Amino acid sequence: MGSPPPTPRRRRRRGYSTFRAVALAVIVIVFVAPLLWMLLSSFKTNVDIYDAAKTFTFSPTLSNYGNVLGRDNYFSFVFNSFWVAFCSTGLSLIIGVPAAYSMSRFVMHRSAMVVLLARIIPGVSLLVPWYFIFANLRLVGGFSVLIISHIFVALPLIVYIMMSFFDSLPTELEESAQVDGLTPIGAFTRITLPLSVPGIATSGILAFIFSWNNFMFALVLSGADTKTLPVAIFNFVSYASIDWGGLMAAAVIVTVPIMVIALFTQKYIVSGLTAGATKG
Structure with missing residues (x-):
């Protein structure tokens, strides 16, 4: 005896499952294909990169990575990127977390709009006045100007993420702590701040990623000794030709640390971004 024909509800469910699988496959291909092409190209010669027949079948070479890592001061570029990202993220968290707490608890919507305005303004419009x-202050070419410029963009991001997180925390916890003898600052540092670690981790990771990947500010405001990795990649682009193999190898070196950080901290990012979805 054969199985009964599928009901309309089962057909709709099956159609939805098929559509979801196809949509996920398309999204994965769109996002993964450029990364895969970059990774494969980093092991090819320039001749093989231009040859479409050798997209997947080629003789791999490590000469591109040797060329990149063998360049003078390349590891100093890695340090410069890390130092600027670390300092700008740390200072942004020190300023942004208390600011977000104040805006959340005292319902400072106008101040929040001013902070959001700084996030909306295109960074390219700030380069000339900066x-x-x-x-004129003789700061161009130093680390301080890069850190300040990155703080200006990272701070609004941290404030808005933390505002949503603080809105989701019940005020009764702080009120109970103050009844037990803590000051408002003590309640914040001992009760609220430990509970907001997922939000702090989320905003800090996103701010660090922004600073690490930033190209425009470093291109204009950095000097020969403070050049960061995204700007250093430009060394593989010349007037007459482009060293695509070296460029792809350098891009892999820039991308891998961020991918590793995102992989091992994804649970903090997800929990921090969804913490403000519900209140109470």
């Missing part, structure tokens, strides 16, 4: 001001 360069003029910092050049």
Whole structure:
């Protein structure tokens, strides 16, 4: 005896499952294909990169990575990127977390809009006045100007993520702590701040990723001794030709640390971004 024909509800469910699988496959291909092409190209010669027949079948070489890592001061570029990202993220968290707490608890919507305005303004519109001001202060080419410029963009991101997180924390916890004898600052540091670690981790990771990947500010405001990795990749682009193999190898070196950080901290990112979805 044969199985009964599928009901309309089962057919809809099956159609939805098929559509979801196809949509996920398309999204994965769109996002993974450029990364795969970059990784494969980093092991090819320039001749093989231009040859479409050798997209997947080629003789791999490590000469591109040797060329990249063998360049003078390349590891100093890695240190520069890490130092600027670490300092700008740390200072942004020190300023942004208390600011977000104050805006959340005292319902400072107008101040929050001003902070959001700094996030909306395109960074390219700030480069000319920043360069003029910092050049007159003789700061262009130093680490301080890069850190300040990255703070200006990372701080609004941290404030808005933390505001949503603090909104989701019940105020009764702080009130109970104050009844037990803690000051408002003590309740914040001993009760609220430990509970907001997922949000702090999320905003800090995203701010660090932004700073590590930033190209525009470093291109204009950095010097020969403070050049970061995204700007250093430009060394493989010349007027007459482009060293695609070296460029792809350098891009892999820039991308891998961020992918590793995102892989091992994804649970903090997800929990921090979804913490403000519900309140109470």
